[in-house]
Amino acid sequence: MTHPDDLLVAIAAMVESRHSSQMSLTVVIPGAVITGRLAPEALWKERVAEVLGDSDHLRPFAAAFAPPRDRGGHRPEDGSGPTHLHFHVARILQGSFGIPDTGGMYRVALKDVSAWTIGDIGYSDQ
Numbered sequence: 001m002t003h004p005d006d007l008l009v010a011i012a013a014m015v016e017s018r019h020s021s022q023m024s025l026t027v028v029i030p031g032a033v034i035t036g037r038l039a040p041e042a043l044w045k046e047r048v049a050e051v052l053g054d055s056d057h058l059r060p061f062a063a064a065f066a067p068p069r070d071r072g073g074h075r076p077e078d079g080s081g082p083t084h085l086h087f088h089v090a091r092i093l094q095g096s097f098g099i100p101d102t103g104g105m106y107r108v109a110l111k112d113v114s115a116w117t118i119g120d121i122g123y124s125d126q
Helices: 006-018 041-053 059-065
Strands: 024-029 032-038 084-094 097-109 115-118
Touching (some): 006 084, 024 084, 032 097, 041 059
Antiparallel strands (some): 032 084, 084 097
């Protein structure tokens, strides 16, 4: 998608402005279907920094996820709104499996979303 869907951008902006992580969404991007809950970028970065900080080998990378001091990290310089979706408790759907089982942290560019639906799509072997 060369221009992000305006409705999807509005949903992302609402997640950011309300600091809510209760919105479930499924998106189709090149090579993957991702399903899970959206999180505000600051909360997402905080959680990624915690995970990296708990690792002896990856701890130095936690600093890259520290919030910028001079502006709120979820908007581009021109203030035009969010450019990415931040998923947590999310899975990549592959056939009847979700990868990882417990949910991961994914950052998806809004411009790369070709289709989407409200809700977290389940999967099962049954």
